[in-house]
Amino acid sequence: MARERLFLGVDLGTSGIRVATVDETGRRRTIVTRIWPCGQSWNPAAWLHHALQLITLISRGRPSAEIAAIAVDGTSGTVFLCHPSHGRPLTPVLAYDDGRARAEAEALAAAGLATGPASGPYGGPAKLLWLIRHYAQTRAVLTAQGPWLTGMLTRCHRVLDEHNALKLGFSGQWAEGLARAPTSAYLPSVVPAGTPLGPLRRDLARRLGLRVAPLIVAGTTDSTAAFLALGPLPRGSGVSSLGSTLVLKIESPQPVLVPESGIYSHRLADTWLVGGASNSGGAVLAHYFDRAALLRLSAELPLVSDTGLHYYPLLKPGERFPMNDPTLAPRLAPRPSDDRLFLQGLLEGLSAIEARGYALLTAHGAPRLQRVVTTGGGACNAAWRTIRERVLGVPVSTITDRPAALGVAHLARSGWMAQH
Structure with a gap:
């Protein structure tokens, strides 16, 4: 008898984390939620720890099922620098509403450097300049909340989905204010949301008790995932x-x-x-x-x-x-x-x-x-x-019964189906 195939979505929110699965027909199968412990909303180690715990919970709760693919969404505009090889965070996380890069935004505007939809102190270009100036790193890559967790699942930290990339200064190409030294050295590659990236790391598959390593799919932002969850x-x-x-x-x-x-x-x-x-x-x-x-x-x-x-x-x-x-x-x-x-x-x-x-x-x-x-x-x-x-x-x-985690689970399903 063939094992049930599930597609899993991880939603990293400001108040907590939610993980959901859908089957091959798109029908909802499981939803589990956990509120962030106090002070952990912007802690990357907490994102990874709780994501793995909830995935394990789902896997053990449905031992006859196979998790075929995983995708992650997170808050857009939440950025930091990480090591390009192993993903260790090298700077603080600047949340979506962190406006401390005001001087950098003004400098970009005064220089006439276009930053597209990511303009102002909340955008990626100004935040990246702020991070470089305050935390000089020779080997680092710009990342965001969801893409960082995706990278930790694959060891692929130089890839960003285009939805998260938009708030960081990418709109078909990197904005003029980024695509030059010194910021150009920190820029990742950008792929469409739903792009298959590769299998889950073997060590994590063993840790999660998964016999087959799921496909990891490029994710999206939390609000786009919420839209996807609603259907047409x-x-x-x-x-x-x-x-x-x-x-x-x-x-x-x-x-x-x-x-x-x-x-x-x-x-x-x-x-x-x-x-x-x-x-x-x-x-x-x-x-x-x-x-x-x-x-x-x-x-x-x-x-x-x-x-x-x-x-x-x-x-x-x-x-x-x-x-x-x-x-x-x-x-x-x-x-x-x-x-x-x-x-x-x-x-x-x-x-x-x-x-x-x-x-x-x-x-x-x-x-x-x-x-x-x-x-x-x-x-x-x-x-x-x-x-x-x-x-x-x-x-x-x-509509209160279709959380963003379902939307990003559907995205994982679409990415898996595109490859199969």
Whole structure:
């Protein structure tokens, strides 16, 4: 009797890690989740440790199945330098919302060096310059969260998928601001998402108890994986991921690139995912309210009218989309004495950012928004959905059972099928 063949996806998020499998028909088989221990969100050793533990858990839980392929997604724009041979991190991890490379971004702009959709202090070019200046390394390669873990599974650290590469300065080719000394020496090769890279390292296959080493497939970003998890959608369907940050995407027949507004496009077969990622999102809500308070207060919101507070919810200065402004200050005052009004003001502010984002995408050539599909932790909040429908002016639906890990598992399946 033939063994069941499974395809596994690893989703590295800001709050935790999730691993999922699908079978050859694309049907969901397994999902396991683990929250990052305190302080481990940006620790590469923790990413590898917990990924291997969860893969082992799935493998032992389905001993009659064969894991045929694995792909990984992670947060885009989260970068660092690693050793090109064994992958050891050589610098701190600069997270997606880390704006410390402001001077480097200004220097690139002043020199007239184009960095494409990765412009500004949150982009890869400025971050790479910052890393080089503060952590001089003679042998190092630029990497990102998902590609680093992929490299640890294959010992192939000089390869980056094109979706993660976009935020690092690659759009068909490396941006002018990178493709010259000294930064050119740190640049990896770029391949399409879903490209077969080779088998899992033999030592890891033995450690995981796998009789056959799975194929490792080039992965993608977390928000693209979340889109893939949803399957085909009608034209004009926006997908809002309400996680720690707010990420918007809409499928388009042509790319839209507006770096000054934080708009980018990921190629996906013969179409494009146009979108942007705000620094605002659920992390702001979690800063002010624990889960129990958020659930209780959300159920008590009046919702009959806007609060008029006009918040711009950020935890620290700096925004990526719908405006690319590293100096934008949070706007969270005045704070009402009633926590219900404060929460409603935050939700209204988040909804306004979402509406402004979709309007901006349409203004620059993306399809007109007809409906919004919501994923992520914030999708379950009924009060937020009510506010969003009012502000967006289109129907808003919720899908909570198709996490990004399923999307990247489908990508692993596609890569395996392309090779077989």
